[in-house]
Amino acid sequence: MSAPSKSRWIDDDDPETQxxxxxxxxxxxxxxxxxxxxxxxxxxxxxxxxxxxxxEKQPYGTVNGENGPPTKRRRLSGEPSAxxxxxxxxxxxxxxxxxxxxxxxxxxxxxxWGPCRHVDNFERLNHIEEGSYGWVSRxxxxxxxxxxxxxxxxxxxxxxxxxxxxxxEIQTLLESRHTNIVYLREVVMGxxxxxxxxxxxxxxxxxxxxxxxMREPFLPSEIKTLLSQIVSGLDFLHSHWIxxxxxxxxxxxxxxxxxxxxxxFGMARYYGxxxxxxxxxxxxLWYRAPELLLGAxxxxxxxxxxxxxCIFGELLTKEPLLQGKNEVDQVSxxxxxxxxxxxxxxxxxxxxxNAKSLRLPASSIAASSAPEGKPPLLxxxxxxxxxxxxxxxxxxxLALNPTARPSALDxxxxxxxxxxxxxxxxxxxxxxxxxxGMERRRRRETPEAPKRGQEAPPLDFAGVFGGxxxxxxxxxxxxxxxxxx
Amino acid sequence: xxxxxxxxxxxxxxxxxxxxxxxxxxxxxxxxPDLEASIRFAGAQLTQAAGILLRLSQDIIAQAIxxxxxxxxxxxxxxxxxxSVKDVxxxxxxxxxxxxxxxxxxxxxxxxxxxxxxKEASPLWFVNPRRQDPTDKPAPAPxxxxxxxxxxxxxxxxxxxxxxxxxxxxxxxxxxxxxxTVALTYLQTLGVSTPxxxxxxxxxxxxxxxxxxxxxxxxxxxxxxVAAIYLAAREVNVKLVDSEWWEVFDVDREQLGFLVVGMKSxxxxxxxxxxxxxxxxxxxxxxxxxxxxxxxxxxxxGG
Numbered sequence: 001m002s003a004p005s006k007s008r009w010i011d012d013d014d015p016e017t018q019x020x021x022x023x024x025x026x027x028x029x030x031x032x033x034x035x036x037x038x039x040x041x042x043x044x045x046x047x048x049x050x051x052x053x054x055x056e057k058q059p060y061g062t063v064n065g066e067n068g069p070p071t072k073r074r075r076l077s078g079e080p081s082a083x084x085x086x087x088x089x090x091x092x093x094x095x096x097x098x099x100x101x102x103x104x105x106x107x108x109x110x111x112x113w114g115p116c117r118h119v120d121n122f123e124r125l126n127h128i129e130e131g132s133y134g135w136v137s138r139x140x141x142x143x144x145x146x147x148x149x150x151x152x153x154x155x156x157x158x159x160x161x162x163x164x165x166x167x168x169e170i171q172t173l174l175e176s177r178h179t180n181i182v183y184l185r186e187v188v189m190g191x192x193x194x195x196x197x198x199x200x201x202x203x204x205x206x207x208x209x210x211x212x213x214m215r216e217p218f219l220p221s222e223i224k225t226l227l228s229q230i231v232s233g234l235d236f237l238h239s240h241w242i243x244x245x246x247x248x249x250x251x252x253x254x255x256x257x258x259x260x261x262x263x264x265f266g267m268a269r270y271y272g273x274x275x276x277x278x279x280x281x282x283x284x285l286w287y288r289a290p291e292l293l294l295g296a297x298x299x300x301x302x303x304x305x306x307x308x309x310c311i312f313g314e315l316l317t318k319e320p321l322l323q324g325k326n327e328v329d330q331v332s333x334x335x336x337x338x339x340x341x342x343x344x345x346x347x348x349x350x351x352x353x354n355a356k357s358l359r360l361p362a363s364s365i366a367a368s369s370a371p372e373g374k375p376p377l378l379x380x381x382x383x384x385x386x387x388x389x390x391x392x393x394x395x396x397x398l399a400l401n402p403t404a405r406p407s408a409l410d411x412x413x414x415x416x417x418x419x420x421x422x423x424x425x426x427x428x429x430x431x432x433x434x435x436x437g438m439e440r441r442r443r444r445e446t447p448e449a450p451k452r453g454q455e456a457p458p459l460d461f462a463g464v465f466g467g468x469x470x471x472x473x474x475x476x477x478x479x480x481x482x483x484x485x
Numbered sequence: 486x487x488x489x490x491x492x493x494x495x496x497x498x499x500x501x502x503x504x505x506x507x508x509x510x511x512x513x514x515x516x517x518p519d520l521e522a523s524i525r526f527a528g529a530q531l532t533q534a535a536g537i538l539l540r541l542s543q544d545i546i547a548q549a550i551x552x553x554x555x556x557x558x559x560x561x562x563x564x565x566x567x568x569s570v571k572d573v574x575x576x577x578x579x580x581x582x583x584x585x586x587x588x589x590x591x592x593x594x595x596x597x598x599x600x601x602x603x604k605e606a607s608p609l610w611f612v613n614p615r616r617q618d619p620t621d622k623p624a625p626a627p628x629x630x631x632x633x634x635x636x637x638x639x640x641x642x643x644x645x646x647x648x649x650x651x652x653x654x655x656x657x658x659x660x661x662x663x664x665x666t667v668a669l670t671y672l673q674t675l676g677v678s679t680p681x682x683x684x685x686x687x688x689x690x691x692x693x694x695x696x697x698x699x700x701x702x703x704x705x706x707x708x709x710x711v712a713a714i715y716l717a718a719r720e721v722n723v724k725l726v727d728s729e730w731w732e733v734f735d736v737d738r739e740q741l742g743f744l745v746v747g748m749k750s751x752x753x754x755x756x757x758x759x760x761x762x763x764x765x766x767x768x769x770x771x772x773x774x775x776x777x778x779x780x781x782x783x784x785x786x787g788g
Contacts, residue, residue: 106735108497108705112505113658115561161591161645162652164583170657171584175494187657193649196657240495276586 034145041144116189119197122150138202148185149202155194169265170198172242180233182253182263203261204434207315208250213435217318220385222430224423226252227312228412229260234308235408237262238301244268245282246449247307249314258429267449275300281450283307285330286320290341290400293331295353295456302402308411309397316383316394327457331358332464338400339376340465346401358461375399389416498551498662501702505559514566515778521565522697524774525557526758527611527767528570529695531601532578534609538597539589541582543691548661549574549581550694551701556651558702563654568647569770571602576647584659591641596632602769603630610759611767664690668710671734675714677723685717686710692751700747704740711736712744 122139128149129136139150153166173184183201190197207226211217218226230252237244245267253261267282275298282303283292289306291299313321322337324330335341340360341349349355378395386394393416399405406414417423511521529550536546556563556573563573575598582589600606606625607613632640652659668686672678690713693700700709711731718725731741768774 105732105737108493108707108735110497110500110705111658112502113499113555113655114559116653116656160583161579161648164588167580167584167652167657167659171659174658174660177494189653193646270586272586 034140037145116187119150119188119190119195121188122148122197122199124150139199141199147202149200151198151200153196153198155196165266166196168269172237172265172268172270173198173200175240176237176242176265178233178236179259180229180261181236182261200263201261203253203255203259203263205254205432206250206263207252207254207260207311208248209435210254210432211249211314211318213432214318218315219421219424220387220390221421221424223312223315224417224421225258225426225429226254226260226315227308228417228423230262230311231308231408231411233260233262234304235412237268238304238408241270241272242268243271243301244304244307246284246287247304247311248284248287249311249320252311256431256434258424258426271300280456281454284449285324285327285447286310286322288330289402290331290334291349291352291402293327293334293459294349294355294358294461295459297353299402301407302405305397305405305408305411306402308408309394309405312394312397313383316386327459328461328463331461334400335464337378337382338398341400345375345399345404349400354459354461357459358464360465375401375404387416387419389414389419392416494660496662496667496707497705498701499555499658499660500705501555501558501699505562506699506703508560509557510560510562510564511557511566513560514564516565516774517778517781520774520777520781521557523758523762523767524565524570524769525554526695526697526754527609527769528574529553530611531571531598531609531769532574533691533694534601535574535578535594535597538600539578539582539593541578541585541587541589544663544665545581545585545587546578547663547665547691547694548585549578551661551663552581552651552655552659553577554694554699554702556654558699561654563650565774566771568650571598571769572643572647573651574598576644576651579644580648580651580659581661591644592637595637595640595644599632599636600630604766605629611762612769614762614764614766662706664706664709664713667706668713671710671714674733675725675730677718677725679721679723682714682717682721682723685721686713689713689716689748689751692755693748695755696747696751697754698747700744704744707734708736708740708744710734712741712748715741716745716748 121142123142125138125140125147127135127137135152135154137150137152139148140146141148153163153169155163155166158164170184170187173182177183182203185199185201188197188199189195217223230247234244234247244262244265246264247262251262251264253263255261269278271278278297278299280292280295280297280299283289287307287310289299289303292303310321322330322333324333343350375395375398377391378398380391383391383394393406393411393414396404396406397411509521512518516524532550532553533546536543536549553574556577557565575594579589579591579594601609602612603625604613606629665687668690669678669683672683672686690709693709693713711734715725715731717723729738731738766773768777
């Protein structure tokens with residue numbers, strides 16, 4: 001970009017200027033080629049579509065008619081069987097033959113497998129960020145010109161061969177084909193044995209950076225659009241027995257068409273019923289559910305719902321809801337917001353390993369005034385602009401007792417999403433300048449996701465309410481100043 | 486109404502393409518088709534035996550065998566003259582267990598393979614053909630299947646390297662759906678879920694994993710389940726409904742026929758293999774494969 005700054009009267013002979021002009025020309029041409037390629041592909045698709053549409057219109061009797069042989073295409077279930085004989089030759093072993101009579105049999109998708117491509121098929125454009133599980137950069141597919149996100153897996157010299165977290169990330173992402181989950185296109189490899197890259201759709205923003213840069217929080221209608229998309233993505237995961245285990249605003253991506261997608265499956269894994277043995281050290285501290293903090297050995301998808309509650313709160317206020325400095329401080333912040341657990345609201349919490357050192361203020365036992373079966377409402381003053389339905393949903397998501405939290409499906413049917421203001425249409429969603437492409441981001445203040453293989457630290461929760469261990473000075477607890485105010 | 490394709494992924498598998506079935510990396514490298522089938526058959530059995538000794542559940546073992554079988558398919562798959570069957574078997578099993586709810590350690594895996602590949606101590610007929618009835622012979626000396634620390638370190642590196650090779654060859658597609666649970670559901674739907682029938686169905690499904698026709702690479706789980714039920718019901722003399730019940734489970738007559746023949750031929754194939762390799766060992770490492778190919782060439786020239 002040095003050429004335009006010079007005077008136009010200056011002699012263009014100097015080699016530097018020439019080189020710059022040359023370079024610009026080349027770049028322009030490359031862009032043009034990429035565009036032409038896109039155009040060509042679009043046209044091809046268009047003609048394919050019209051051809052298909054024409055084939056659709058053919059009446060059944062024209063198999064040997066003036067149109068010659070019918071267009072070859074993959075058979076779909078539910079088609080009339082009149083052209084069954086014509087599609088015989090393209091039948092594949094797994095797909096079976098023509099259905100007898102009028103019965104139509106379900107055809108399963110028959111994807112294929114093949115070796116990984118090389119990362120040299122992509123041109124690295126710029127660095128986006130470094131997460132705890134890999135480096136992400138923006139890249140261009142050299143053959144198609146499409147912009148993608150390229151994530152290099154960290155191999156961390158694991159003593160167990162290929163890191164299981166990376167394997168799980170790929171396995172769960174490949175399974176999660178949903179509009180609200182980031183699309184893993186393929187896995188490519190580098191020159192070395194442990195260079196592995198995930199090729200994903202590129203999205204312009206992540207919610208964390210966006211919230212940091214916004215002057216005002218999202219509008220209520222926009223929050224509903226965002227939240228309902230996040231929850232439907234999560235509902236898909238949970239219905240496929242996948243726990244995400246690291247939901248937070250920086251892992252939620254947004255494109256300029258108002259679509260949110262869940263990303264970073266570095267902690268995701270399958271779970272089962274009965275639940276398998278799971279590591280306790282999951283989810284970034286600020287979004288970590290109380291049962292995990294209190295050392296529960298068995299947990300389920302409810303931990304993701306807690307994170308959704310934290311994200312909901314963050315969307316409302318633009319600030320992370322519970323910013324604990326460490327595990328003990330986090331528990332104290334949680335209880336300050338929700339009030340301490342009681343034997344009514346969370347009957348089983350006393351049996352959790354870390355709950356033994358927890359000393360609840362005596363006054364809290366009487367303070368519970370919630371109706372039976374429902375978690376107590378959060379303090380209204382904290383969310384002044386939220387409707388009653390919204391506050392109910394938020395309080396339910398942030399219920400201390402995991403069994404009291406709604407499932408993702410419950411959330412989607414909550415009255416909050418049906419009352420005015422309605423969720424804003426995705427097409428009407430505001431757009432923002434994308435930071436992800438052009439500049440290196442500033443370091444986040446969010447604590448990092450826990451590292452795999454770390455031991456859960458032994459925690460002493462005696463100080464959660466400010467009292468020294470053994471002392472009963474509960475009234476100085478942070479939780480109560482808030483409740484009273 | 487057909488559900489969207491994505492919703493079916495938990496019931497369906499990736500299938501081999503026509504190209505992957507018609508040629509393989511090994512055949513390009515000069516391995517005769519019958520030798521390739523023999524080696525693959527032995528390798529799948531090796532995986533099954535190792536899984537049992539590691540006390541893994543059958544669904545993990547079966548998934549590992551499918552992954553093992555996929556690895557060799559197609560011109561872009563693995564070649565028997567580059568990768569040793571025993572290493573691919575171990576790595577497939579180790580990797581599948583790692584992703585499951587019952588992970589196992591590299592040391593356990595390598596110990597088990599040391600035993601199974603020992604020419605003196607192995608209980609497998611294709612490794613230890615002189616093996617007699619174990620009761621009337623003294624137990625083999627532990628030294629014959631002991632894995633020294635040095636061997637462990639080298640083989641662990643091989644295990645990890647081959648694991649990466651498998652993942653790259655399969656494009657990281659580790660998704661395998663098995664027909665076993667599907668079959669149980671179908672038995673219940675048909676109202677014939679007796680233990681005897683279910684047992685026989687599982688026997689056919691497990692035997693099908695070893696099929697030289699690569700049934701698990703060419704057919705979806707629902708078709709495998711239906712064929713196993715059809716065959717087992719005839720063998721156990723359980724009467725099924727008269728109508729074309731397989732169509733309820735989205736399998737047509739032609740497909741069913743092919744699979745039933747394939748599953749029924751398994752026993753004959755296994756017996757023939759045992760006779761064929763009666764006095765010799767099936768080559769499970771690259772050098773032995775090379776030697777076997779050389780031996781065959783000499784035989785041809787001599788005869």
